[in-house]
Amino acid sequence: MDYIGLSEQEIIRREALKELQTLGINAYPAAEYPVNIFSKDILDRFDDNNMPEHLLNVCLAGRIMTRRIMGNASFAELQDNKGRIQLYFRRDDICTGEDKTMYNTVFKRLLDIGDIIGVKGYAFRTQMGEISVHVKEFTVLSKSIHPLPIVKEKDGVIYDAFSDPEQRYRNRSMDLIVNPQVKSAFINRTRLTNSMRSFLNEKGYLEVETPILQPLYGGAAARPFKTHHNTLNQTLYLRIANELYLKRLIVGGFDGVYEFAKDFRNEGMDRFHNPEFTQMELYVAYKDYNWMMNLVEEMVERISIDLHGDTKVQLGEKIIDFKRPWKRYTMYEAIQNFTGIDISNLSENELRQEARNLKVEIDDSMGKGKIIDEIFGAYCEKELIQPTFITDYPIEMSPLAKKHRSVDGLVERFEAICNGKEICNAYSELNDPIDQRERFEQQLVLAKRGDEEAMMLDEDFLKAIEIGMPPTAGLGIGIDRLTMIMTNSASIQDVIFFPQMRPEKKAETFDESVFMELGIEEVWAKILFKAGYTSVKMLKEANPGKLHQILCGWNKKNKLGLQNPTPDQVAVWINS
RNA sequence: GCGCUCGUAACUCAGUUGGUAGAGUACGAAACUUUUAAUUUCGGAGUCGUGAGUUCGAAUCUCACCGGGCGCACCA
Secondary structure: OOOOOOOOHHHHHHHHHHHHHHOOOOOOOOOOOOOOOOOHHHHHOOOOOOHHHHHHEEEEEEEEEEEEEEEEEEEEEEEEEOOEEEEEEEEEHOOOOOOOOOHHHHHHHHHHOOOEEEEEEEEEEEOOOOEEEEEEEEEEEEOOOOOOOEEEEEOOOEEEOOHHHHHHHHHHHHHHOHHHHHHHHHHHHHHHHHHHHHHHHHEEEEEEOOOOOOOOOOOOOOOOOOEEEEEOOOOEEEEEEHHHHHHHHHOOOEEEEEEEEEEEEEOOOOOOEEEEEEEEEEEEEEOOHHHHHHHHHHHHHHHHHHHHHHEEEEEEEEEOOOOOOOEEEEEHHHHHHHHOOOOOOHHHHHHHHHHHHOOOOOOOOOOOHHHHHHHHHHHHHHOOOEEEEEEEEEEEHOEOOOOOOOOEEEEEEEEEEEEEEEEEEEEOOOOHHHHHHHHHHHHHHHHHOOOOOOOOOOHHHHHHHHOOOOOOOEEEEEEEHHHHHHHHOHHHHHHHOOOOOOOOOOOOOOOOOOOOOOOOOOOHHHHHHOOOOHHHHHOOOHOOOOOHHHHHHHHOOOOOOOOOOOOHHHHHHHHH
């Protein structure tokens, strides 16, 4: 076995693995292990007065998380899918005959924190009062040769938590093992989508799947990821939204469709943005945006109750209350409320002046809608902590939304803002094909001016709504954002299992083959690299005597047990 | 992309005006048959992110680079 580059603890564990093998123990057995209970079930069902029969013969499996060895008796904590339970091992129970190897050697010396074992025994309560399993027999199910971070806890206080975000995100498996609150946030993410899904299914809407690889990207304003299909010899984009496909299904006669969609946007990353993220989009025929607002309130309130049993959710220092009805502002009302300025009757020039007075950064390319949006973003959005609907947006920013039924220049659109961030976006969908074509054409003008996020004209989509799309309400709700709020998470990385990270750069291009080409054995070539000789040039300049010493030192220090090279040999390498 | 900040043992962290790299846990050896952050004794463990520079001497000061976090910009 090649131990170069391993830490002391990793070497010790590999040695333990070898020793298990020489004892005839397969550390990675193939057979099913007949688990009949989880840790939590034992703790829940334990009854001192009336012990359930099945707790007298339990079989469970999991990971060893702590060990307290006291001579011929030991305690360990076993962590399984549902929690932890203390195990009690006694030498003479594990080893009923004369041979005490299973306890003295296998359990005490060759097992480690992190190993996965199965145990059979019975539930009991210790003198200290802790419900435990008295182990009669254990089986090694998987030897861990990589040490886990050690997290200790007493009276609810966590000591030495594994907390470095970089390590946690790069090594999520480890994070999930040692940080139970991380696991619980992800369980809540799934409970959230389950709750939303059953809400929508109960209403009779159909969950569907639409293309992720799209020849034209649309449905939102964002820069896409671009890829290529070889057989078709065609550019394809990863979707930035699925809106245009779901609407085609509405045209096709499905009156309610939804999709939990992974979308991809090639833009900045921060604690609210990951390049791939999840949106739930829903389209319901014959409804409008007022109806959709009611649905969003009802759905999110229900999710909160399903997850927390309450409409109130703790988020950092704040309490968010999802109880219906939520506050509703038109965008103009919101701006008036937070700036004191009524912009509803201003001309573009007057608006521009007000924006300057408010010190909102604007430039000449911005139209009226964009300026209003900038003012809203600067003065209103971050103030909206409790869930709030903002309605009636300027038409320029919303090429897929229907014109407002009574106010010129606006569309029937709303967003829900919560904790200063958008959590959903919805419209009365534009179903007038002539209007829709004109709006796309306006987008093309923007694109020609260099707006990278202007929408493309999607002829197939237009053809579909030309057939006739019923009046429809549409919704996109950010699942990651909503999960952050519902799980009290400060970063999107805490609700996505494997957030995007920059690749770790290797320390150097580790390639010992250049030394092997000089006739140096592979092991020694690797050691040369580890010792800092990373090029043939460095090797050529080395002092043969010193290098010989270094290599022999490595061998001894790391207990590699290799035959040391002779000084002559080393000199030959250097001079070859 | 910009600004601030961080990177030391497997994990969490100290490390003073620049002077032989430390602690707790973990790991190894020993004791201990109901402990629970077990305890007691002893021991080993490090490319101080990487590379240059200043210096007799750098974990420490300077610069560049790599990676992370936070903020800004971008992302309606």
